[in-house]
Amino acid sequence: MNTHKLKQKAIDKDFLDEIAHLPGGERIIDCFQCGTCSGSCPTAHVMDHTPRRLFAMVKAGFREDVLNSNTYWYCTSCYICTVRCPRQIKITDVMYALKRIALKERYVRRKNAAGAFYSSFVDIVERDGRSFEPELMVRFMLKTDPTLLLKNAVLGLKLMKHGRLPIRRNRIKARNELRAIIRKAKSESL
Amino acid sequence: MATKQSYIYYPGCSAEATGKPYEISARAVCEHLDIELKELADWNCCGATAYLSVEDIASMAVAARNLAIAESTGLDLITPCSACYITLSKVDHYFEDYPDIRTKINNALSAAGLEYKGGVNVRHLLYVFSEDIGMERLSGMVRADLSLRVAPYYGCQVVRPFTERDSPDVPFAMDEIISALGGDVVDYPLKTKCCSGALIGIDEKTALGLAKPLIECAVRSGADCIVTCCPLCQLNLDAYQYKINKVYGTNYHIPVLFFTQLIGLAFGIDEGRLGLNMNIVPYRPAARAKGASG
Ligand code: SF4
Ligand code: SF4
Ligand code: SF4
Numbered sequence: 001m002n003t004h005k006l007k008q009k010a011i012d013k014d015f016l017d018e019i020a021h022l023p024g025g026e027r028i029i030d031c032f033q034c035g036t037c038s039g040s041c042p043t044a045h046v047m048d049h050t051p052r053r054l055f056a057m058v059k060a061g062f063r064e065d066v067l068n069s070n071t072y073w074y075c076t077s078c079y080i081c082t083v084r085c086p087r088q089i090k091i092t093d094v095m096y097a098l099k100r101i102a103l104k105e106r107y108v109r110r111k112n113a114a115g116a117f118y119s120s121f122v123d124i125v126e127r128d129g130r131s132f133e134p135e136l137m138v139r140f141m142l143k144t145d146p147t148l149l150l151k152n153a154v155l156g157l158k159l160m161k162h163g164r165l166p167i168r169r170n171r172i173k174a175r176n177e178l179r180a181i182i183r184k185a186k187s188e189s190l
Numbered sequence: 191m192a193t194k195q196s197y198i199y200y201p202g203c204s205a206e207a208t209g210k211p212y213e214i215s216a217r218a219v220c221e222h223l224d225i226e227l228k229e230l231a232d233w234n235c236c237g238a239t240a241y242l243s244v245e246d247i248a249s250m251a252v253a254a255r256n257l258a259i260a261e262s263t264g265l266d267l268i269t270p271c272s273a274c275y276i277t278l279s280k281v282d283h284y285f286e287d288y289p290d291i292r293t294k295i296n297n298a299l300s301a302a303g304l305e306y307k308g309g310v311n312v313r314h315l316l317y318v319f320s321e322d323i324g325m326e327r328l329s330g331m332v333r334a335d336l337s338l339r340v341a342p343y344y345g346c347q348v349v350r351p352f353t354e355r356d357s358p359d360v361p362f363a364m365d366e367i368i369s370a371l372g373g374d375v376v377d378y379p380l381k382t383k384c385c386s387g388a389l390i391g392i393d394e395k396t397a398l399g400l401a402k403p404l405i406e407c408a409v410r411s412g413a414d415c416i417v418t419c420c421p422l423c424q425l426n427l428d429a430y431q432y433k434i435n436k437v438y439g440t441n442y443h444i445p446v447l448f449f450t451q452l453i454g455l456a457f458g459i460d461e462g463r464l465g466l467n468m469n470i471v472p473y474r475p476a477a478r479a480k481g482a483s484g
Contacts (some may be wrong), residue, residue: 023246023284023287023288023291042383042384042386042400043389043396043400046393046396074389074393074396076346076384076386076387076388076389076400077239077346077347077387078346078347078350078384078387079276079346079347079350079351079358080346080350080358080359080382080384082350082351083350083351083358083359090351092351096242096243097246099243099244100243100244100245100246103243103244113392113393114243114389114392114393117240117388117391117392118239118240118241118243118244119244121238121240121241122240122241122244122245125234125235125237125241125252129234129235130203130206130234130235131203131235131238132203132207133203133204133207133208134207136391137391140391154432155429155430155433158429158432158470159208159429159470162467162468162469162470163210163467163468164207164208164209164210164211164429164468165207165208166206166207170203170206172232172233172234173232174232174234174302177301177302177303177304178234178252178255178302180301180302181248181251181252181255181298181299181301181302181304182248182251182252182298183301184251184297184298184300184301185245185247185248185250185251185252185294185295185298186245186247186248188247188294188297188298189245189246189247189248190246190247190291190294
Protein backbone atom coordinates (compact mmCIF):
# COMPACT_ATOMS: atom_id res chain seq x y z
CA MET A 1 0.00 0.00 0.00
CA ASN A 2 1.28 3.44 -0.77
CA THR A 3 1.14 6.56 1.28
CA HIS A 4 1.15 9.09 -1.50
CA LYS A 5 -0.05 12.50 -0.42
CA LEU A 6 -2.25 14.28 -2.89
CA LYS A 7 -0.52 17.35 -4.26
CA GLN A 8 -3.24 19.15 -6.10
CA LYS A 9 -4.19 22.55 -4.65
CA ALA A 10 -7.53 23.36 -6.25
CA ILE A 11 -10.35 20.90 -6.79
CA ASP A 12 -11.54 20.42 -10.37
CA LYS A 13 -15.32 20.27 -10.02
CA ASP A 14 -15.83 19.25 -13.66
CA PHE A 15 -13.63 16.19 -13.60
CA LEU A 16 -16.33 13.74 -12.50
CA ASP A 17 -18.56 15.03 -15.25
CA GLU A 18 -15.77 14.75 -17.80
CA ILE A 19 -15.19 11.09 -16.97
CA ALA A 20 -18.91 10.32 -16.72
CA HIS A 21 -19.33 11.52 -20.28
CA LEU A 22 -16.78 9.08 -21.65
CA PRO A 23 -17.85 5.62 -22.82
CA GLY A 24 -17.71 3.29 -19.84
CA GLY A 25 -17.58 6.04 -17.23
CA GLU A 26 -21.33 6.74 -17.09
CA ARG A 27 -21.88 4.99 -13.77
CA ILE A 28 -18.77 6.13 -11.97
CA ILE A 29 -20.92 8.22 -9.64
CA ASP A 30 -22.32 4.90 -8.33
CA CYS A 31 -18.93 3.68 -7.08
CA PHE A 32 -19.43 2.80 -3.40
CA GLN A 33 -15.76 2.17 -2.68
CA CYS A 34 -16.11 -1.55 -2.04
CA GLY A 35 -12.56 -2.25 -3.22
CA THR A 36 -13.46 -5.28 -5.35
CA CYS A 37 -11.51 -3.78 -8.24
CA SER A 38 -8.37 -3.17 -6.19
CA GLY A 39 -8.58 -6.61 -4.62
CA SER A 40 -8.78 -8.23 -8.05
CA CYS A 41 -6.28 -6.09 -9.92
CA PRO A 42 -3.06 -7.95 -10.86
CA THR A 43 -0.97 -4.77 -10.85
CA ALA A 44 -2.44 -2.89 -7.87
CA HIS A 45 0.81 -3.45 -5.95
CA VAL A 46 2.79 -1.22 -8.31
CA MET A 47 0.14 1.47 -8.74
CA ASP A 48 0.48 4.87 -7.04
CA HIS A 49 -3.22 4.64 -6.19
CA THR A 50 -5.32 1.49 -6.37
CA PRO A 51 -8.30 1.58 -8.77
CA ARG A 52 -10.75 2.08 -5.89
CA ARG A 53 -8.79 5.02 -4.59
CA LEU A 54 -8.42 6.45 -8.08
CA PHE A 55 -12.21 6.53 -8.42
CA ALA A 56 -12.55 8.30 -5.11
CA MET A 57 -10.10 10.86 -6.45
CA VAL A 58 -12.07 11.21 -9.68
CA LYS A 59 -15.24 11.87 -7.74
CA ALA A 60 -13.50 14.36 -5.49
CA GLY A 61 -12.06 16.27 -8.47
CA PHE A 62 -8.37 15.48 -8.15
CA ARG A 63 -7.76 15.69 -11.89
CA GLU A 64 -4.06 16.56 -11.72
CA ASP A 65 -3.26 13.85 -9.22
CA VAL A 66 -5.19 11.24 -11.14
CA LEU A 67 -3.48 12.06 -14.42
CA ASN A 68 -0.06 12.33 -12.81
CA SER A 69 -0.36 8.88 -11.27
CA ASN A 70 0.94 5.69 -12.84
CA THR A 71 -2.25 3.78 -12.05
CA TYR A 72 -3.90 3.69 -15.46
CA TRP A 73 -0.55 3.11 -17.23
CA TYR A 74 -0.28 -0.12 -15.28
CA CYS A 75 -3.67 -1.35 -16.40
CA THR A 76 -3.09 -4.50 -18.48
CA SER A 77 -6.69 -4.63 -19.75
CA CYS A 78 -7.35 -7.90 -17.97
CA TYR A 79 -10.99 -6.83 -17.37
CA ILE A 80 -11.32 -8.72 -14.09
CA CYS A 81 -12.39 -5.53 -12.30
CA THR A 82 -14.97 -4.79 -14.99
CA VAL A 83 -16.69 -8.17 -14.73
CA ARG A 84 -16.63 -8.08 -10.94
CA CYS A 85 -17.61 -4.49 -10.15
CA PRO A 86 -20.95 -4.69 -8.33
CA ARG A 87 -21.90 -1.25 -9.67
CA GLN A 88 -21.24 -2.22 -13.29
CA ILE A 89 -18.67 0.49 -13.84
CA LYS A 90 -16.62 -0.28 -16.95
CA ILE A 91 -13.39 0.28 -15.11
CA THR A 92 -11.06 -0.91 -17.87
CA ASP A 93 -12.67 1.48 -20.34
CA VAL A 94 -12.14 4.34 -17.88
CA MET A 95 -8.46 3.38 -17.64
CA TYR A 96 -8.27 3.54 -21.44
CA ALA A 97 -9.91 6.96 -21.44
CA LEU A 98 -7.38 8.22 -18.89
CA LYS A 99 -4.51 7.01 -21.06
CA ARG A 100 -5.92 8.91 -24.01
CA ILE A 101 -6.41 12.12 -22.05
CA ALA A 102 -2.89 11.86 -20.62
CA LEU A 103 -1.31 11.36 -24.04
CA LYS A 104 -3.28 14.24 -25.57
CA GLU A 105 -2.44 16.60 -22.72
CA ARG A 106 1.15 15.38 -22.50
CA TYR A 107 1.21 14.17 -18.96
CA VAL A 108 4.68 12.81 -19.46
CA ARG A 109 6.01 11.19 -16.36
CA ARG A 110 9.23 9.58 -15.31
CA LYS A 111 7.61 6.23 -15.94
CA ASN A 112 5.71 6.76 -19.10
CA ALA A 113 7.17 3.78 -20.95
CA ALA A 114 3.65 2.60 -21.72
CA GLY A 115 2.89 5.79 -23.61
CA ALA A 116 6.02 5.35 -25.73
CA PHE A 117 5.11 1.74 -26.42
CA TYR A 118 1.57 2.54 -27.51
CA SER A 119 2.63 5.46 -29.70
CA SER A 120 5.28 3.37 -31.46
CA PHE A 121 2.64 0.74 -32.15
CA VAL A 122 0.18 3.26 -33.53
CA ASP A 123 2.79 4.87 -35.82
CA ILE A 124 3.48 1.51 -37.46
CA VAL A 125 -0.17 0.54 -37.86
CA GLU A 126 -1.11 3.92 -39.30
CA ARG A 127 1.70 3.58 -41.83
CA ASP A 128 1.37 -0.10 -42.88
CA GLY A 129 -2.05 -1.23 -41.69
CA ARG A 130 -0.28 -4.06 -39.88
CA SER A 131 1.83 -4.19 -36.79
CA PHE A 132 5.44 -5.39 -37.04
CA GLU A 133 6.79 -6.70 -33.77
CA PRO A 134 10.56 -6.39 -34.40
CA GLU A 135 10.30 -2.74 -35.43
CA LEU A 136 7.92 -1.99 -32.57
CA MET A 137 10.33 -3.32 -29.97
CA VAL A 138 13.38 -1.61 -31.45
CA ARG A 139 11.59 1.73 -31.76
CA PHE A 140 10.30 1.49 -28.22
CA MET A 141 13.68 0.62 -26.74
CA LEU A 142 15.39 3.46 -28.60
CA LYS A 143 12.76 5.85 -27.28
CA THR A 144 12.93 4.75 -23.66
CA ASP A 145 16.21 3.00 -22.84
CA PRO A 146 18.65 1.89 -25.59
CA THR A 147 20.44 -0.51 -23.22
CA LEU A 148 17.30 -2.63 -23.48
CA LEU A 149 18.41 -3.56 -26.99
CA LEU A 150 21.38 -5.39 -25.55
CA LYS A 151 19.41 -6.88 -22.70
CA ASN A 152 16.93 -8.40 -25.13
CA ALA A 153 19.39 -9.64 -27.75
CA VAL A 154 19.18 -13.22 -26.48
CA LEU A 155 15.40 -13.18 -26.57
CA GLY A 156 15.45 -11.82 -30.12
CA LEU A 157 17.88 -14.52 -31.23
CA LYS A 158 15.82 -17.26 -29.61
CA LEU A 159 12.71 -16.07 -31.41
CA MET A 160 14.54 -15.74 -34.69
CA LYS A 161 16.09 -19.18 -34.40
CA HIS A 162 12.61 -20.61 -33.90
CA GLY A 163 11.17 -18.80 -36.91
CA ARG A 164 9.08 -16.39 -34.87
CA LEU A 165 10.65 -13.07 -35.85
CA PRO A 166 9.97 -12.09 -39.45
CA ILE A 167 12.51 -9.93 -41.23
CA ARG A 168 10.12 -8.37 -43.71
CA ARG A 169 7.18 -6.28 -42.68
CA ASN A 170 3.71 -6.87 -44.03
CA ARG A 171 1.62 -4.09 -45.44
CA ILE A 172 -2.00 -4.03 -46.49
CA LYS A 173 -2.93 -3.03 -50.04
CA ALA A 174 -5.53 -0.44 -49.10
CA ARG A 175 -3.13 1.78 -47.18
CA ASN A 176 -4.48 4.96 -48.69
CA GLU A 177 -8.04 4.03 -47.83
CA LEU A 178 -7.01 3.16 -44.30
CA ARG A 179 -5.28 6.51 -43.88
CA ALA A 180 -8.38 8.28 -45.18
CA ILE A 181 -10.46 6.47 -42.55
CA ILE A 182 -8.01 7.43 -39.82
CA ARG A 183 -7.87 11.08 -40.90
CA LYS A 184 -11.64 11.36 -40.92
CA ALA A 185 -11.93 9.48 -37.63
CA LYS A 186 -9.51 11.81 -35.89
CA SER A 187 -11.69 14.76 -36.87
CA GLU A 188 -14.60 12.94 -35.21
CA SER A 189 -12.76 12.26 -31.94
CA LEU A 190 -14.90 12.30 -28.78
CA MET B 191 -21.73 -33.08 -40.96
CA ALA B 192 -23.29 -32.70 -44.40
CA THR B 193 -22.15 -29.26 -45.56
CA LYS B 194 -18.62 -28.04 -45.17
CA GLN B 195 -18.21 -25.59 -42.30
CA SER B 196 -16.84 -22.26 -43.51
CA TYR B 197 -15.69 -19.24 -41.59
CA ILE B 198 -14.17 -15.91 -42.31
CA TYR B 199 -10.75 -16.04 -40.71
CA TYR B 200 -8.91 -13.13 -39.16
CA PRO B 201 -5.36 -14.27 -38.27
CA GLY B 202 -4.16 -11.10 -36.55
CA CYS B 203 -0.67 -9.62 -36.85
CA SER B 204 1.00 -12.03 -34.45
CA ALA B 205 0.16 -14.90 -36.80
CA GLU B 206 2.92 -13.68 -39.07
CA ALA B 207 5.44 -13.31 -36.27
CA THR B 208 5.62 -14.57 -32.70
CA GLY B 209 2.32 -16.43 -33.01
CA LYS B 210 3.36 -18.41 -36.07
CA PRO B 211 3.17 -21.87 -34.47
CA TYR B 212 -0.44 -21.07 -33.49
CA GLU B 213 -1.29 -20.08 -37.03
CA ILE B 214 0.34 -23.13 -38.57
CA SER B 215 -1.29 -25.58 -36.18
CA ALA B 216 -4.72 -23.91 -36.36
CA ARG B 217 -4.73 -24.23 -40.14
CA ALA B 218 -3.46 -27.82 -40.07
CA VAL B 219 -6.07 -28.94 -37.57
CA CYS B 220 -8.92 -27.18 -39.39
CA GLU B 221 -7.87 -28.74 -42.67
CA HIS B 222 -7.85 -32.13 -40.98
CA LEU B 223 -11.43 -31.51 -39.82
CA ASP B 224 -12.44 -30.28 -43.28
CA ILE B 225 -13.21 -26.83 -41.93
CA GLU B 226 -12.72 -23.98 -44.33
CA LEU B 227 -10.99 -20.83 -43.08
CA LYS B 228 -11.40 -18.07 -45.65
CA GLU B 229 -8.89 -15.38 -44.82
CA LEU B 230 -10.48 -11.94 -44.64
CA ALA B 231 -9.49 -9.96 -47.74
CA ASP B 232 -6.77 -7.35 -47.09
CA TRP B 233 -7.46 -7.31 -43.36
CA ASN B 234 -5.74 -4.69 -41.22
CA CYS B 235 -4.39 -4.76 -37.68
CA CYS B 236 -7.24 -4.63 -35.13
CA GLY B 237 -5.31 -2.07 -33.09
CA ALA B 238 -5.20 -4.20 -29.92
CA THR B 239 -4.83 -2.53 -26.54
CA ALA B 240 -2.38 0.02 -27.90
CA TYR B 241 -4.52 1.93 -30.38
CA LEU B 242 -7.46 2.33 -28.01
CA SER B 243 -5.02 3.78 -25.48
CA VAL B 244 -4.15 6.55 -27.92
CA GLU B 245 -7.22 7.24 -30.07
CA ASP B 246 -10.93 6.65 -29.48
CA ILE B 247 -12.88 6.85 -32.74
CA ALA B 248 -9.85 6.20 -34.95
CA SER B 249 -9.00 2.96 -33.15
CA MET B 250 -12.55 1.72 -33.41
CA ALA B 251 -12.88 2.73 -37.06
CA VAL B 252 -9.69 0.86 -37.90
CA ALA B 253 -11.06 -2.26 -36.19
CA ALA B 254 -14.45 -1.73 -37.85
CA ARG B 255 -12.93 -1.69 -41.34
CA ASN B 256 -12.40 -5.43 -40.95
CA LEU B 257 -15.99 -5.95 -39.89
CA ALA B 258 -17.29 -3.88 -42.78
CA ILE B 259 -15.39 -6.10 -45.22
CA ALA B 260 -16.53 -9.28 -43.46
CA GLU B 261 -20.19 -8.27 -43.28
CA SER B 262 -21.16 -9.09 -46.86
CA THR B 263 -20.06 -12.71 -46.47
CA GLY B 264 -22.67 -13.45 -43.83
CA LEU B 265 -20.25 -15.86 -42.15
CA ASP B 266 -18.99 -15.85 -38.57
CA LEU B 267 -15.65 -14.10 -38.20
CA ILE B 268 -13.15 -16.26 -36.36
CA THR B 269 -9.91 -15.18 -34.78
CA PRO B 270 -7.39 -17.25 -32.83
CA CYS B 271 -6.07 -14.23 -30.92
CA SER B 272 -7.74 -13.14 -27.69
CA ALA B 273 -6.73 -9.50 -28.14
CA CYS B 274 -8.16 -9.40 -31.67
CA TYR B 275 -11.31 -11.11 -30.42
CA ILE B 276 -11.94 -8.51 -27.77
CA THR B 277 -11.01 -5.54 -29.94
CA LEU B 278 -13.29 -6.56 -32.80
CA SER B 279 -16.13 -7.53 -30.44
CA LYS B 280 -15.86 -4.21 -28.68
CA VAL B 281 -16.85 -2.36 -31.85
CA ASP B 282 -20.11 -4.27 -31.91
CA HIS B 283 -20.85 -3.56 -28.27
CA TYR B 284 -20.16 0.12 -28.78
CA PHE B 285 -22.39 0.06 -31.85
CA GLU B 286 -25.25 -1.17 -29.69
CA ASP B 287 -24.63 1.03 -26.67
CA TYR B 288 -23.61 4.33 -28.26
CA PRO B 289 -25.50 5.50 -31.37
CA ASP B 290 -23.33 8.61 -31.64
CA ILE B 291 -20.15 6.52 -31.74
CA ARG B 292 -21.76 4.30 -34.33
CA THR B 293 -22.42 7.33 -36.53
CA LYS B 294 -18.89 8.63 -36.09
CA ILE B 295 -17.34 5.29 -36.98
CA ASN B 296 -19.43 5.05 -40.11
CA ASN B 297 -18.58 8.62 -41.07
CA ALA B 298 -14.93 7.63 -40.88
CA LEU B 299 -15.46 4.41 -42.84
CA SER B 300 -17.26 6.32 -45.56
CA ALA B 301 -13.93 8.00 -46.36
CA ALA B 302 -13.01 4.65 -47.92
CA GLY B 303 -16.45 3.95 -49.32
CA LEU B 304 -17.25 1.48 -46.55
CA GLU B 305 -20.13 1.07 -44.13
CA TYR B 306 -20.66 -1.29 -41.22
CA LYS B 307 -24.25 -2.04 -40.35
CA GLY B 308 -23.34 -4.05 -37.28
CA GLY B 309 -23.87 -7.64 -36.37
CA VAL B 310 -20.92 -9.63 -37.65
CA ASN B 311 -20.64 -12.56 -35.29
CA VAL B 312 -17.10 -12.24 -33.95
CA ARG B 313 -15.88 -15.43 -32.29
CA HIS B 314 -12.73 -16.87 -30.79
CA LEU B 315 -11.35 -19.99 -32.44
CA LEU B 316 -11.50 -21.85 -29.12
CA TYR B 317 -15.29 -21.75 -29.18
CA VAL B 318 -15.48 -23.00 -32.74
CA PHE B 319 -13.90 -26.17 -31.42
CA SER B 320 -15.94 -26.37 -28.25
CA GLU B 321 -19.33 -25.28 -29.68
CA ASP B 322 -19.41 -26.07 -33.39
CA ILE B 323 -17.17 -29.10 -33.69
CA GLY B 324 -17.98 -30.49 -30.30
CA MET B 325 -16.46 -33.06 -28.01
CA GLU B 326 -17.91 -36.09 -29.71
CA ARG B 327 -16.36 -35.30 -33.05
CA LEU B 328 -13.04 -34.33 -31.44
CA SER B 329 -12.71 -37.53 -29.44
CA GLY B 330 -13.74 -39.56 -32.47
CA MET B 331 -10.73 -38.20 -34.37
CA VAL B 332 -8.14 -39.11 -31.73
CA ARG B 333 -5.42 -41.38 -33.12
CA ALA B 334 -2.60 -40.97 -30.61
CA ASP B 335 -2.47 -41.68 -26.93
CA LEU B 336 -2.13 -38.34 -25.11
CA SER B 337 -1.14 -39.47 -21.66
CA LEU B 338 -0.35 -35.92 -20.68
CA ARG B 339 -1.20 -33.89 -17.62
CA VAL B 340 -2.23 -30.50 -18.89
CA ALA B 341 -2.70 -27.11 -17.20
CA PRO B 342 -5.31 -25.15 -19.19
CA TYR B 343 -4.39 -21.47 -19.26
CA TYR B 344 -7.06 -19.20 -20.74
CA GLY B 345 -5.70 -15.78 -19.90
CA CYS B 346 -8.02 -12.82 -19.77
CA GLN B 347 -9.45 -11.52 -22.94
CA VAL B 348 -10.94 -14.70 -24.38
CA VAL B 349 -13.50 -14.68 -21.56
CA ARG B 350 -13.51 -11.07 -20.35
CA PRO B 351 -15.53 -9.00 -20.63
CA PHE B 352 -17.27 -10.83 -23.50
CA THR B 353 -17.78 -14.56 -23.50
CA GLU B 354 -19.79 -16.89 -25.68
CA ARG B 355 -21.16 -19.04 -22.87
CA ASP B 356 -18.22 -19.59 -20.54
CA SER B 357 -17.51 -18.18 -17.11
CA PRO B 358 -15.31 -15.05 -17.07
CA ASP B 359 -13.57 -16.37 -13.96
CA VAL B 360 -13.59 -20.16 -14.25
CA PRO B 361 -14.09 -21.15 -17.89
CA PHE B 362 -14.18 -24.78 -18.95
CA ALA B 363 -14.15 -24.95 -22.79
CA MET B 364 -10.46 -25.83 -22.99
CA ASP B 365 -10.74 -28.27 -20.06
CA GLU B 366 -13.41 -30.16 -21.97
CA ILE B 367 -11.34 -30.26 -25.12
CA ILE B 368 -8.28 -31.61 -23.29
CA SER B 369 -10.36 -34.33 -21.70
CA ALA B 370 -12.00 -35.23 -25.00
CA LEU B 371 -8.52 -35.66 -26.47
CA GLY B 372 -7.58 -38.07 -23.71
CA GLY B 373 -5.42 -35.68 -21.69
CA ASP B 374 -5.60 -35.21 -17.92
CA VAL B 375 -6.63 -31.73 -16.81
CA VAL B 376 -4.76 -30.77 -13.66
CA ASP B 377 -6.23 -28.47 -11.05
CA TYR B 378 -5.13 -25.02 -12.20
CA PRO B 379 -6.73 -22.25 -10.15
CA LEU B 380 -4.82 -19.48 -11.95
CA LYS B 381 -6.38 -20.34 -15.31
CA THR B 382 -7.64 -16.81 -15.94
CA LYS B 383 -5.13 -14.76 -13.95
CA CYS B 384 -3.44 -12.17 -16.17
CA CYS B 385 -0.05 -13.10 -17.65
CA SER B 386 0.78 -9.35 -17.89
CA GLY B 387 -0.18 -9.03 -21.54
CA ALA B 388 1.69 -6.27 -23.34
CA LEU B 389 3.20 -5.06 -20.06
CA ILE B 390 6.04 -7.51 -20.74
CA GLY B 391 7.36 -5.10 -23.35
CA ILE B 392 6.88 -2.07 -21.13
CA ASP B 393 7.94 -3.01 -17.61
CA GLU B 394 9.55 -6.41 -17.71
CA LYS B 395 10.27 -6.71 -14.01
CA THR B 396 6.66 -6.21 -12.99
CA ALA B 397 5.44 -8.35 -15.87
CA LEU B 398 7.64 -11.34 -14.99
CA GLY B 399 6.24 -11.11 -11.48
CA LEU B 400 2.80 -11.73 -12.96
CA ALA B 401 3.89 -14.55 -15.27
CA LYS B 402 5.96 -16.46 -12.73
CA PRO B 403 3.12 -17.74 -10.51
CA LEU B 404 1.37 -19.09 -13.61
CA ILE B 405 4.36 -21.31 -14.38
CA GLU B 406 4.91 -22.19 -10.75
CA CYS B 407 1.30 -23.21 -10.22
CA ALA B 408 1.31 -25.46 -13.30
CA VAL B 409 4.52 -27.17 -12.23
CA ARG B 410 3.28 -27.68 -8.68
CA SER B 411 0.07 -29.26 -9.86
CA GLY B 412 2.13 -31.81 -11.73
CA ALA B 413 1.41 -30.66 -15.27
CA ASP B 414 3.57 -31.91 -18.15
CA CYS B 415 2.64 -28.87 -20.18
CA ILE B 416 0.58 -25.68 -20.22
CA VAL B 417 -1.94 -25.14 -22.99
CA THR B 418 -3.06 -21.67 -24.09
CA CYS B 419 -5.43 -20.04 -26.58
CA CYS B 420 -3.76 -16.62 -26.90
CA PRO B 421 -0.55 -15.80 -28.82
CA LEU B 422 0.58 -13.22 -26.29
CA CYS B 423 0.00 -15.52 -23.33
CA GLN B 424 2.01 -18.22 -25.06
CA LEU B 425 4.85 -15.81 -25.82
CA ASN B 426 4.98 -14.56 -22.24
CA LEU B 427 5.02 -18.03 -20.69
CA ASP B 428 7.20 -19.73 -23.30
CA ALA B 429 9.76 -17.23 -24.65
CA TYR B 430 10.16 -15.41 -21.33
CA GLN B 431 10.46 -18.54 -19.22
CA TYR B 432 14.28 -18.36 -19.26
CA LYS B 433 14.05 -14.79 -17.95
CA ILE B 434 11.80 -15.93 -15.10
CA ASN B 435 14.43 -18.53 -14.25
CA LYS B 436 17.15 -15.89 -14.32
CA VAL B 437 15.32 -13.38 -12.14
CA TYR B 438 13.91 -15.87 -9.63
CA GLY B 439 16.71 -18.47 -9.60
CA THR B 440 14.28 -21.18 -10.70
CA ASN B 441 14.77 -23.93 -13.24
CA TYR B 442 11.44 -24.21 -15.01
CA HIS B 443 11.27 -25.86 -18.39
CA ILE B 444 7.63 -26.61 -18.91
CA PRO B 445 6.43 -26.61 -22.53
CA VAL B 446 3.66 -24.16 -23.40
CA LEU B 447 1.55 -25.41 -26.28
CA PHE B 448 -1.24 -23.79 -28.23
CA PHE B 449 -4.45 -25.77 -27.82
CA THR B 450 -4.41 -26.33 -31.58
CA GLN B 451 -1.02 -28.03 -31.26
CA LEU B 452 -2.43 -30.33 -28.61
CA ILE B 453 -5.39 -31.22 -30.82
CA GLY B 454 -3.01 -31.88 -33.71
CA LEU B 455 -0.86 -34.18 -31.58
CA ALA B 456 -3.91 -36.15 -30.46
CA PHE B 457 -5.10 -36.44 -34.06
CA GLY B 458 -1.71 -37.83 -35.00
CA ILE B 459 -0.86 -34.97 -37.33
CA ASP B 460 2.82 -34.75 -38.18
CA GLU B 461 4.68 -32.57 -35.66
CA GLY B 462 6.28 -30.54 -38.42
CA ARG B 463 2.83 -29.41 -39.53
CA LEU B 464 2.02 -28.22 -36.01
CA GLY B 465 4.95 -25.83 -35.70
CA LEU B 466 6.16 -27.63 -32.58
CA ASN B 467 9.78 -26.91 -33.49
CA MET B 468 8.94 -23.21 -33.06
CA ASN B 469 8.12 -23.51 -29.37
CA ILE B 470 11.02 -22.11 -27.35
CA VAL B 471 10.80 -24.51 -24.43
CA PRO B 472 10.97 -27.81 -26.30
CA TYR B 473 8.04 -30.13 -26.14
CA ARG B 474 9.57 -32.87 -24.00
CA PRO B 475 10.80 -36.04 -25.66
CA ALA B 476 9.51 -37.98 -22.64
CA ALA B 477 6.01 -36.70 -23.20
CA ARG B 478 6.38 -37.26 -26.89
CA ALA B 479 7.37 -40.91 -26.48
CA LYS B 480 4.10 -41.55 -24.67
CA GLY B 481 2.20 -39.71 -27.35
CA ALA B 482 1.83 -39.76 -31.09
CA SER B 483 3.10 -42.65 -33.12
CA GLY B 484 1.05 -42.27 -36.25
S1 SF4 C 1 -15.45 -2.49 -7.71
FE1 SF4 C 1 -16.73 -0.86 -8.61
S2 SF4 C 1 -17.92 -0.06 -6.90
FE2 SF4 C 1 -16.26 -1.26 -6.01
S3 SF4 C 1 -14.65 0.27 -5.62
FE3 SF4 C 1 -14.24 -0.60 -7.63
S4 SF4 C 1 -15.27 0.77 -9.05
FE4 SF4 C 1 -16.11 1.22 -7.03
S1 SF4 D 1 -8.45 -4.19 -16.10
FE1 SF4 D 1 -6.79 -2.87 -15.40
S2 SF4 D 1 -7.53 -1.88 -13.53
FE2 SF4 D 1 -8.88 -3.59 -13.96
S3 SF4 D 1 -8.08 -5.28 -12.74
FE3 SF4 D 1 -7.16 -5.46 -14.78
S4 SF4 D 1 -5.24 -4.33 -14.66
FE4 SF4 D 1 -6.46 -3.72 -12.87
S1 SF4 E 1 -3.78 -13.28 -20.52
FE1 SF4 E 1 -2.40 -11.75 -20.99
S2 SF4 E 1 -2.01 -11.90 -23.19
FE2 SF4 E 1 -3.72 -13.18 -22.79
S3 SF4 E 1 -5.46 -11.96 -23.16
FE3 SF4 E 1 -4.98 -11.56 -21.03
S4 SF4 E 1 -3.60 -9.89 -20.97
FE4 SF4 E 1 -3.75 -10.61 -23.05
